[in-house]
Amino acid sequence: MKHSFGLLSQFAIGLIFGLGLIISGMTNPQKIIHFLDLAGNWDPSLIFVMLGGILVGLASFYLASKRTETWFGGLIQWPKSSQIDRHLIIGSLLFGVGWGIAGFCPGPAIVALGSGHEKAFVFTLMMLVGMLIYQWFGNDLKNRLH
Amino acid sequence: MQIDWTAFTPIPALLGGVILGLAAALYIHLHGRLLGVSGIVGGLTKPQAGDWAWRLSFVVGLLSSPLLGGLFFDLHSVLIIDAGWGALILAGLLVGFGASYGSGCTSGHGICGLARLSARSLVATIAFMGAGFFTVFLLRHVF
Numbered sequence: 001m002k003h004s005f006g007l008l009s010q011f012a013i014g015l016i017f018g019l020g021l022i023i024s025g026m027t028n029p030q031k032i033i034h035f036l037d038l039a040g041n042w043d044p045s046l047i048f049v050m051l052g053g054i055l056v057g058l059a060s061f062y063l064a065s066k067r068t069e070t071w072f073g074g075l076i077q078w079p080k081s082s083q084i085d086r087h088l089i090i091g092s093l094l095f096g097v098g099w100g101i102a103g104f105c106p107g108p109a110i111v112a113l114g115s116g117h118e119k120a121f122v123f124t125l126m127m128l129v130g131m132l133i134y135q136w137f138g139n140d141l142k143n144r145l146h
Numbered sequence: 147m148q149i150d151w152t153a154f155t156p157i158p159a160l161l162g163g164v165i166l167g168l169a170a171a172l173y174i175h176l177h178g179r180l181l182g183v184s185g186i187v188g189g190l191t192k193p194q195a196g197d198w199a200w201r202l203s204f205v206v207g208l209l210s211s212p213l214l215g216g217l218f219f220d221l222h223s224v225l226i227i228d229a230g231w232g233a234l235i236l237a238g239l240l241v242g243f244g245a246s247y248g249s250g251c252t253s254g255h256g257i258c259g260l261a262r263l264s265a266r267s268l269v270a271t272i273a274f275m276g277a278g279f280f281t282v283f284l285l286r287h288v289f
Contacts, residue, residue: 039147127187
């Protein structure tokens with residue numbers, strides 16, 4: 001695939017993904033909080049979002065698993081790790097706490113930032129700082145926790 | 147538990163989810179990678195030669211989606227962020243650090259990982275959903 005076409009395709013898929021998030025309603029943190037609030041007035045919509053995504057994903061990843069190359073001859077790279085360790089669990093728990101506090105996860109936060117919300121800007125900025133902190137200290141922490 | 151039927155939107159949710167799945171399908175067949183937003187964005191915090199332009203292109207696509215979506219939806223008014231500034235700062239740090247440390251977020255583990263029947267992603271999804279349920283319970287019903 002030509003480099004410029006690759007960049008355009010990345011842009012287009014980001015755009016489609018963002019539209020999917022907007023249509024699904026998941027860019028609204030209040031809707032996420034209402035999903036996570038099992039003891040309150042519960043909004044199960046997120047389950048349907050995951051269901052739709054997973055059903056299409058099941059078929060397309062199955063087809064991709066039968067191939068070694070992309071449609072344009074690039075290499076298909078699956079995630080290498082299949083290990084279930086404490087890092088996976090601790091990281092996911094921390095992520096879940098943050099998700100529950102704000103109702104934002106990375107994709108919707110970036111889309112909300114694009115729609116001009118200053119709160120989404122602050123959240124996304126701090127998310128990048130959190131990722132930077134992981135870059136700096138993540139390996140150290142992993143070694144200590146082993 | 148009591149379902150809030152006025153807030154429940156199964157059809158747009160399912161349709162939106164199918165679109166997310168289609169984006170992930172295009173991603174693996176065109177770019178040979180699993181679509182995970184935290185992974186794509188995380189790589190931008192340590193830009194390496196030849197490994198940032200594609201990430202940035204994807205992020206610009208995400209950022210531009212409200213422009214297109216705004217033609218059909220009144221997006222600004224349907225975005226309700228109850229969390230205060232301090233809570234947002236803490237939540238942002240936790241989401242960024244946690245998703246990097248746990249190698250994925252709702253897109254990478256919750257949709258793509260589950261769709262490829264990864265046990266690792268199932269464990270991650272149970273962990274972050276469980277933590278989310280617990281956090282919201284504490285914030286809305288205990289404190």
